[in-house]
Amino acid sequence: MDFTFDARTEELRAALLAFMDEHVHPAERVADEQRAAQASPWASPPVVEELKAEARRRGLWNLFLPGSAHGAGLTNLQYAPLAEIMGRSPQLAPTATNCAAPDTGNMEVLAQFGDERQQKQWLEPLLAGEIRSAFAMTEPDVASSDATNITTRIERDGDDYVVTGRKWYISGAMHPDCRIFIVMGKTDPDGADARRQQSMVLVPRDTPGVTITRAMRVFGYEDHSHGGHAEVVFDRARVPVANLIGEESGGFAIAQARLGPGRIHHCMRLIGMAERAIELMCRRAVSRDAFGKSLAQQGVVQNWIADARVAVEQLRLLVLKTAWMMDTVGNRGAHTEIQAIKIATPRTVVGILDRAIQLYGAGGVSQDHPLAELYAAARTLMIADGPDEVHQRSLARREIKKYR
Template sequence: MDFAYDARTEELRGALLAFMDEHVYPAEATAREQRAAQADPWVPPPVVAELQREARERGLWNLFLPGTEHGAGLTNAQYAPLAEITGRSPQLAPTALNCAAPDTGNMELLAEFGSPEQRERWLRPLLAGEIRSAFAMTEPDVASSDATNIETRIERDGDAYVITGRKWYISGALHPDCQVFIVMGKTDPDGTDPRRQQSMVLVPRDTPGVEIRRAMRVYGYADHYHGGHAEVVFDRVRVPADHLIGEEGGGFAIAQARLGPGRIHHCMRLIGMAERAIELMCRRALSRTAFGKPLAAQGQVQAWIADARVSVEQLRLLVLKTAWLMDTVGNRGAHTEIQAIKIATPRTVADIIDQAVQLHGGGGVGQDFPLAELWAAARTLRLADGPDEVHQRSLARRELKRYAAGD
């Protein structure tokens, strides 16, 4: 079994590591200062555009899309170690490479299911980084862990669809360059198949009836870099019928196709977040003394560091196996592994970051280190794209089915 990265991956890893050292890490403090000086917190700091220009020049752009028509032509297995590197600076690096959620998932969705006209109007400028987008699925009034609960209505009215509903935690909606929502709702709420009731439509942000009601905070953070997480109301919003993505009743299947790659992308970046936390933990342990000896000499601290390294190596292998399976047998064939990494990675990485916070004392919960914000992001990912318990339930059922069938 060969664990080595291929030549193309190594080439890009080298270029990306240099880009991170030379541009991204130094830009972290600059971005904070620039944002603090701006009147509008949702406008990206100027340094973000500088990073994007540099990334383009270095060929580090749209790495997440596997097809050569729109992306860099990388497989999931090739992209995984690159996404891990960007996870070390999750606020800046993915955006710099045009590889940030929710745009990545929306671009994948449009590339696979969008009509030629939809791809020209929305996918092309998204790939160019000229606009941003949002994905409107989660709702406050129902348990959105079960997508069949969605209550937003998408009703056909002549040559148009009319959308009525309320969504929240809609990532990217507050970004000033957000130009379009992909909205999931029910076109056939009384249909016999609960997984054929939903559809998806494209809603331009400036359509009458679209109201960005408020920004939702995540553990106190606004997440300005990704365009925030908004509560959005659609009040009889009317769009042309050709804004339907795919076919009526296809929304649930499209959502599952979109969320599969999104889940592994999150897990890839989470490993990078864990590596950043381990690095900070080690540097802190070597630089601080307590009770007469360096923290690095304390048995408890050594156990934290050792366990963190073991956990990260385990997670990386599982994520790489999942990426390989997605490339070789498809997302459906990798379903068990996708769920496994979605359960294990956010939970484990949040624990590693929490130990790094503990080691930093008061500094760990403040703004002088990235740990508190990293922890908030990791903890949130135990809910995003399906909570742990939903994936555990589905994975367990699949496992039990093998034995119930006499295997």
């Protein structure tokens, strides 16, 4: 395993770092001010569109889609350090470069499983950043960590599918530019194989019977980076059979194919969030005095910073190894490593952010610094894309199986 950045990665890293320093970080406060002044909190502030135009001009667009003619053609290993840099400003950088969830995962699904018509109608405008999208899987009334529990029905009626069910924490659904939902539901609820009961269909947002009932907050935050989260009701929403993605009863497999890259992308960005936390800790430590000396001279603060650096270096190596394995043996071959980073990364980054907040005192939980919002995002990832306990259970079973 050689994790040395190749020439293409180094070139993109330099360009992305310059873009972050010159445009993204200065725009963070501007975006907050613009969002507070506009009628809809979910619409992209004008500065975001300016950032998107600048990112495209610099060739920093659709970097996330590995090995595809639709994207930049980067491998997972090439993309990892780039996603880390974007993670330093998760509210702006991924959106500015068209690398924000849930659009990334939806584009991957359409690129891999969508037919020519679906790609023309939905993938192309998503790749162009002209529209946003949402992925509707999680439900409030069942334990959605086990996707076989999903109760939303997708029933065949002649040349249509009729979708009925209630979803929540549907990322992207609150954004006014959200035009399409990828909805997972059951077409064969009585099928013998619990993992062959589900299908995925494309449901345009303006379909009669689709109602966004409320916005869902995350630790009190609106989470604008994903276009907000929503509770959505599908009340006999009717779409053509041609809107089926892949084959009927193939929804569970598509979901697993979608979530693998999504999990590692989250972990890549989390490392960037941790790096920003370390930077903020150090800046605070050298600029504040307490009990007759700077915080940087306090032993406990030194321990926090040292421990954070060690943890980030460990996590980065594990994420890079996982990216390398996904490139060389595929997502299925890297299953154990994907689960390992999904367990370790959010948990560790939450701890680093917690110490950074402590170092900032009251300011750490305020809107004057990004730490509280970063903490909320990191803590949520201990639940999103499968809670820690599900991954631990599966990982333990794989380890124990070796000895049976």
